[in-house]
Amino acid sequence: MFREIRPAIVLLLALTAITGLAYPLAMTAIAGTLFPVQAQGSLIERDGKVVGSALIGQEFKEDKYFHGRPSATVAPDPNDSTKTVSAPYNAANSGGSNLGPTSKALADRLKEDVDKLREENPSAPVPVDLVTTSASGLDPDISPEAAQFQVPRVAKARHMSEDQLKQLVVANTQGRLLGLLGEPRVNVLALNLALDRAAAK
């Protein structure tokens, strides 16, 4: 049995060096050369400033922008580090609400949000993704229905025609891959960037 001690140390260190250092560092170098944009986080710049990542959702509250899904991410409370406070779309601390199907807190939140949205747009059914928090709290997408649902509000705030916005939503809708994988969706940041461009014209 004693002769197993040397490999337990040396072989472990050798494999650790290969899998824990050589492999990730080599992949970082190769990936940075082959796919420099993705490797850095698919960042989007506007006027030379980073405005976000194409893959990471960000918070939109103003009427003139399309809104993403509710986000349950939190941040440490600045007054008491043992507690946390709500911080939607905190991309340095991902997470979901973890509220279960019989949670009163979830039921109350859903009701409040549904009522608010019904008031905003009574003409269409409230899309479920617009009142449920995502798993990561950073979901960059909403359903095409959820985008169309917001068109009247955005049109009013921007003084743009609803038809123009509807077309913008359609142009920014991604379908299923090969018609099969995933769900149809709209990237909210991309849509809002396109919206700003369209409004500037």
Next chain:
Amino acid sequence: MTMIGWLQIILFCAIIVALTKPLGWYMTRVFNGERTFLSPVLRPIEVGIYWISGVDEKREQHWLTYTVAMLLFHVGGFLIIYGVMRLQAMLPFNPADQSAVAPDLSFNTAISFITNTNWQNYGGESTLSYLVQMLGLTHQNFLSAATGIALAVALIRGFSRASVRTVGNFWVDVTRTTLYVLLPICVVYCLFLVWQGMPQTLGDYVEATTLEGAKQTIAVGPVASQVAIKMLGTNGGGFFNANAAHPFENPTALSNFVQMLSIFLIGAAMTNVFGRMVGNQRQGWAILAVMGVLFVAGVAVTYWAEANGTSTMHALGLAGGNMEGKEMRFGIVASSLFAVITTAASCGAVNAMHDSFTALGGMIPLINMQLGEIIIGGVGAGLYGMLLFVILAIFVAGLMVGRTPEYVGKKIEAREVKMAMLAILVLPLMYLGWTAVGVVYPAAVASMANAGPHGFTEVLYAFTSATGNNGSAFAGLTGNTLFYNLTLASAMFVGRFFMIVPAMAIAGSLAGKKSVPPSAGTFPTTGGLFVGLVVGVILIIGGLTFFPALALGPIVEHLAMNAGQVF
């Protein structure tokens, strides 16, 4: 449920079945020490590793030596992870200036990674430096996976060899598995993931100014290299807190689909390795069929339950299923499928929050883990877990006809059955025992996030996941407390090693036996009757063990939900 949803599920199953045979062929060559197409590149590295560590690759080990070598290897792995976590503030590759990880959390995480559980009491981007992610976590993702595969191969050798004292050499099996199976696949896989949008950088967290002018700090890092092995090795510990639900850890529908495939890939191929090594591939297909029946049944229930939504949502007129805790790009079907896959295998990565699943939708992942993660299971671990159930099923069949049971030419006798029962019974002892403590001990009760039966399910899920070395969670439960860090670590440790040691004892005992040629009285183990018998034994043993606990949690919650009750 939609047609497109079912097509995704069918496509997934078809690809897994198609890949089982070629990968099984390749892996069998690796385990038998034969040349492969990668040998010209990797053989010199392999020989070099043996040379510096003083391993004679021709010298085989007794099952006990093999097991001791494995345990020593894990002591070292534990020390490396614990060390880098405690010292991370002083070590390089720490752009976010993470401070030293607390002792109990470091202990829990180190146990978690050496046992292939990868339970996340840590919140990746908010707790760990890049060095810990690479040197601590990525390396043990490889080695705990390689260990599981090596142990399964040793058990298979127990069946395939006759009248010998040895079951292989642990050092050779681990090295060859890492170099020839895991690393090459990960290199290609990692680049695919980056192409899909996964970051792979050592740079700082990005400061962005949003369109509305707010500051957003975006955590990045060497994500893809870790995620590749996290999925392939059924590890499941996330780079980020939200795991595979985080857009950087699972950017697209395609990355999600491939991640699901990679969870099952090696586990499914191991059934073919088993068939090849015992000399009849149909033995492997029969085991895969047992797994397949249980898997498809689980997917159907979870998909149905999630597509159905909750009664709260129905009352508000919300259609489209239970989207709370799910990502838009995956939707209901890919989230449900992922949840069943990750718990059928012992992966534990999540692309949706299981805590927010409907009662029945969340019960299937729980059952998958309570059955011992034998539906494909962890790489290697799933196969040896399943073989323990096969031994029991064969024993039951032997009792029915009154003759000594045999399996692939080996007589199954008292020692094997005792060891199999020991391994199977130690699991419920851990997860039911600790759950009982967790729901009465005041400091533990405070950790529950949801009230009512759902809170109970959170605790049951945590200990089940830890014991089964899964690592997924009903994540509302606050796990980073002294009580949970220590009790979960004990559940992970017992769940892993008290299953491995009996399995290895069986390997040693079987290897020493003569091989009996099949006769007219031998129960055929490649047909439908065998598959049905094993499925039955799994469900009866499993059902008797944990059904009462399920009745207190998800079942009562489902009834309460239908009655319109909230907590």
